[in-house]
Amino acid sequence: MTDSASAKRWWVELFESRDGGGYNPGHWSARNSLGRRPALLVIDVVRSFTGDExxxxxxxxxxxxxxxxxxxWxxxxxxxxxxxxxxxxxxPVVYTTALPGGASLYGGTVKSELSGLGSPMDLPGAQDIPDAIKPPENALVFAKPKASAFFDTALVSYLIRRGVDSLVVTGATTSGCVRATVVDGHSHGYPTFVVEDxxxxxxxxxxGVNLFEMNAKYADVVTASELIERVQR
Known part of the structure; x- marks a missing residue:
């Protein structure tokens, strides 16, 4: 994504006011290399987060x-x-779902569990991936105990074994598990790409706010068509 394309994003327009004064084009002018061996992460696209079509x-x-x-949908x-x-x-393709019973073993994923609302990990459908994006053969599917796909999981070992040098992140929610995974991916040294749509x-x-902030700090935010075009080039 070029600087000019970035400036036209609807989520950039959210900051075209006094609130955006702390950001300048330099925050997103540096662009990552997709690398020679990306991995795709599909974060928590499960029925409890999608609902029914x-x-x-x-x-x-x-x-x-x-x-x-x-x-x-x-x-x-x-x-x-x-x-x-x-x-x-x-x-390499990786899917994550919630870990049933994880809250009782490791503590809650979000603070709302403290008020008796229950754990998102234990909701019906928290492990049900929609048929429309059924994991392909050889995809890694694992349940995670916290928001980030990296926290207390074997994801880094898998990425190293597969020779991965960058990450492409999709899924839910942008402000929650996606952002937590992106921050940890960046912290582990992986050039990281978030597919906004x-x-x-x-x-x-x-x-939109989380797309803007991830693009400014931790990742390159691209559309699916931009990603496909980059790979085809």
């Missing part, structure tokens, strides 16, 4: 308190595009 956000949340509703076709790209290019959140504002 065709539901409104209100209907999805009534059935699944953590659901994102239509924004999830808008993103799923783009997630499938990126999975197909990764499969065609023979990239292959991630989702229940709030468009939260989705």
């Amino acid at each position: 065709g539901q409104s956000l209100e209907e999805a949340v009534a059935a699944f308190p953590t659901a994102c509703g239509p924004s999830a 808008d993103a799923i076709p783009r997630i499938k595009q990126v999975i197909d790209l990764a499969t065609a290019e023979d990239w 292959a991630c989702f959140d229940r709030s468009r504002l939260s989705h």
